[in-house]
Amino acid sequence: MTHTVISSHSRELVIGFDRPFCIIGERINPTGRKKLAAEMAADDFTTVEADCLAQVAAGAHMLDVNAGIPLADEPAILAKTIKLVQSLTDLPLSIDSSIVEALESGLDAYQGKALVNSVTGEEERLEVVLPLVKKHGAAVVAISNDETGISEDPDVRFEVAKKIVHRAMDFGIAAEDVVVDPLVMPIGALGGAGKQAFSIIRRLREELGVNTTCGASNISFGLPNRHALNAIFLAMAAGAGMTSAIMNPLHDEEMTGIMSADVLLNNDLDCRKWIRKYRQPSPEGHAGSEGGRRERRRRRG
Amino acid sequence: MTHTVISSHSRELVIGFDRPFCIIGERINPTGRKKLAAEMAADDFTTVEADCLAQVAAGAHMLDVNAGIPLADEPAILAKTIKLVQSLTDLPLSIDSSIVEALESGLDAYQGKALVNSVTGEEERLEVVLPLVKKHGAAVVAISNDETGISEDPDVRFEVAKKIVHRAMDFGIAAEDVVVDPLVMPIGALGGAGKQAFSIIRRLREELGVNTTCGASNISFGLPNRHALNAIFLAMAAGAGMTSAIMNPLHDEEMTGIMSADVLLNNDLDCRKWIRKYRQPSPEGHAGSEGGRRERRRRRG
Numbered sequence: 001m002t003h004t005v006i007s008s009h010s011r012e013l014v015i016g017f018d019r020p021f022c023i024i025g026e027r028i029n030p031t032g033r034k035k036l037a038a039e040m041a042a043d044d045f046t047t048v049e050a051d052c053l054a055q056v057a058a059g060a061h062m063l064d065v066n067a068g069i070p071l072a073d074e075p076a077i078l079a080k081t082i083k084l085v086q087s088l089t090d091l092p093l094s095i096d097s098s099i100v101e102a103l104e105s106g107l108d109a110y111q112g113k114a115l116v117n118s119v120t121g122e123e124e125r126l127e128v129v130l131p132l133v134k135k136h137g138a139a140v141v142a143i144s145n146d147e148t149g150i151s152e153d154p155d156v157r158f159e160v161a162k163k164i165v166h167r168a169m170d171f172g173i174a175a176e177d178v179v180v181d182p183l184v185m186p187i188g189a190l191g192g193a194g195k196q197a198f199s200i201i202r203r204l205r206e207e208l209g210v211n212t213t214c215g216a217s218n219i220s221f222g223l224p225n226r227h228a229l230n231a232i233f234l235a236m237a238a239g240a241g242m243t244s245a246i247m248n249p250l251h252d253e254e255m256t257g258i259m260s261a262d263v264l265l266n267n268d269l270d271c272r273k274w275i276r277k278y279r280q281p282s283p284e285g286h287a288g289s290e291g292g293r294r295e296r297r298r299r300r301g
Numbered sequence: 302m303t304h305t306v307i308s309s310h311s312r313e314l315v316i317g318f319d320r321p322f323c324i325i326g327e328r329i330n331p332t333g334r335k336k337l338a339a340e341m342a343a344d345d346f347t348t349v350e351a352d353c354l355a356q357v358a359a360g361a362h363m364l365d366v367n368a369g370i371p372l373a374d375e376p377a378i379l380a381k382t383i384k385l386v387q388s389l390t391d392l393p394l395s396i397d398s399s400i401v402e403a404l405e406s407g408l409d410a411y412q413g414k415a416l417v418n419s420v421t422g423e424e425e426r427l428e429v430v431l432p433l434v435k436k437h438g439a440a441v442v443a444i445s446n447d448e449t450g451i452s453e454d455p456d457v458r459f460e461v462a463k464k465i466v467h468r469a470m471d472f473g474i475a476a477e478d479v480v481v482d483p484l485v486m487p488i489g490a491l492g493g494a495g496k497q498a499f500s501i502i503r504r505l506r507e508e509l510g511v512n513t514t515c516g517a518s519n520i521s522f523g524l525p526n527r528h529a530l531n532a533i534f535l536a537m538a539a540g541a542g543m544t545s546a547i548m549n550p551l552h553d554e555e556m557t558g559i560m561s562a563d564v565l566l567n568n569d570l571d572c573r574k575w576i577r578k579y580r581q582p583s584p585e586g587h588a589g590s591e592g593g594r595r596e597r598r599r600r601r602g
Contacts, residue, residue, distance in 0.1 A: 194565030
């Protein structure tokens with residue numbers, strides 16, 4: 001059984017097929033958030049702090065930290081943000097940047113075993129990011145595109161993922177420390193995007209035995225009622241073998257979808273988390289059970 | 302590709318992996334509904350009529366009709382109910398009884414190709430129900446239990462289903478006219494019930510190539526927030542290969558789950574049904590697309 005272990009200074013998190021689905025909070029990211037970007041560039045971490053605490057309270061298992069601000073000193077800001085976040089929570093972090101110097105500075109600042117987000121299949125990226133991951137004993141998100149771009153052919157994307165896993169092993173990184181992102185396309189543009197994702201996720205699980213993640217909200221790009229679609233996508237992806245997602249834990253629908261999937265995949269022991277969250281107090285203290293019994297008699301009466 | 306064709310006098314419905322998930326409305330069933338049972342026994346079909354029209358309006362693709370009332374003349378009432386329902390809607394029907402005489406009377410009254418609900422794997426049931434199905438050119442729901450009861454071993458349940466499919470073929474019924482119900486257990490009592498169901502459904506699809514159905518609400522028996530759990534179960538089961546369910550189409554959460562699964566499995570062409578149902582009018586007429594574009598830029602910025 002594949003277990004990707006990520007840790008902070010005082011807490012360990014295991015991503016695996018037999019574990020609750022891992023929710024990686026995506027909020028600490030200035031990309032597309034002007035106010036947050038301006039704050040972080042001006043050494044003001046008020047919003048970072050609020051986003052951190054809100055995501056912890058909402059039930060995130062890990063937090064993604066990104067400091068990608070144009071023209072700013074990303075390595076320094078990322079390191080500072082990571083130190084701040086680690087002072088606020090003991091959740092493990094995912095260190096998110098497309099700039100190698102920023103990843104390096106983030107890893108230097110981080111206490112524990114981080115998840116590096118991310119490396120793609122381009123040879124020049126593999127050669128700079130993987131040694132860094134190895135040096136820090138970290139795990140890494142592998143995105144299944146390469147020099148040729150993002151293929152629409154799921155077999156090509158699977159092969160790119162496989163290549164990254166094998167290259168990581170060449171650098172001394174265990175396959176279980178590679179978490180593959182199969183790249184989810186918007187289904188409004190590409191009708192087969194869901195089936196494609198489920199099929200790649202299943203192959204990654206069955207053939208490579210690796211954990212997987214994705215930016216789930218991409219699936220519903222451009223469509224109405226996105227949260228409902230995201231929630232069902234997350235659950236169906238979990239059913240196909242996906243073990244984590246980079247997402248907004250403040251969205252109730254998505255969180256309920258994931259909690260349901262945990263129940264249905266037997267990763268919520270005795271449905272305890274589900275019952276704790278949704279139980280309504282009743283005079284008898286057994287909410288729902290009588291109604292359930294009646295219904296059971298009805299079906300196949 | 303397996304297609305189970307069910308029809309009324311004027312309308313054909315195809316159940317299949319490449320078709321929208323088939324919603325079989327379960328409401329016309331007096332079991333556990335005292336008022337409805339009393340009405341039907343007294344030749345009053347007011348509630349039947351209302352249940353029929355409400356389910357049609359809610360988007361059911363087929364209606365299940367059951368007239369199981371203790372001490373009543375079930376064959377006569379079932380025939381009458383079927384005639385009434387067929388006068389109100391052209392949706393195809395599922396004829397639901399555990400009494401062979403009632404199935405026979407229902408089939409005699411029915412115009413079109415019905416779905417007979419159901420036959421189990423007990424030899425004496427197979428020998429009376431299957432010839433009836435063949436004689437009327439109907440399709441049949443095969444429930445995967447037999448003389449030994451309902452096994453908790455999914456392999457045993459799969460084997461029972463396989464036996465019924467083969468026995469049906471012995472009687473001249475095509476495999477595509479057998480829709481298997483793998484029997485969904487309550488997950489509150491049996492933590493592996495979800496994984497078990499998904500695994501049997503997948504095997505039924507991949508190894509036997511048959512369509513499947515189930516009474517979906519059983520999964521959440523005894524638990525709080527049942528509709529959310531049912532909705533996610535239905536979608537995950539569809540992801541594993543389930544193609545229909547006997548359910549209450551008046552429940553919005555379950556219906557949204559199924560509509561999402563249709564989108565994600567590419568069985569809602571160009572997301573048309575989804576967009577029609579959830580689109581919000583906006584001044585530009587392109588609700589959500591700007592937000593989506595922003596988000597796309599953000600991820601992997």
